[in-house]
Amino acid sequence: MQEQPNNPLHGKTLESILNELVARYGWNELGDRIPINCFRNNPGIKSSLTFLRKTPWARDKVEELYMGMSRR
Secondary structure (H helix, E strand, C coil), X not given: CCCCCCCCCCCCCHHHHHHXXXXXXXXXXXXXXXXXXXXXXXXXXXXXXXXXXXXHHHHHHHHHHHHHHHHC
């Protein structure tokens, strides 16, 4: 396995990223920052992960928000 010291997502699962975002922002603010239904209507980790794994553009937005959060 190749080391990726400059990749802030290296070793992070999508589930751990989502859990950290929810812990920091909560579902309401997360839904405001990334306006997708799985964050706004009856949100949950499992349903959100299912959607994000099937929808690359939404996953990119989640990862982008996470990287911005980890830089602060």
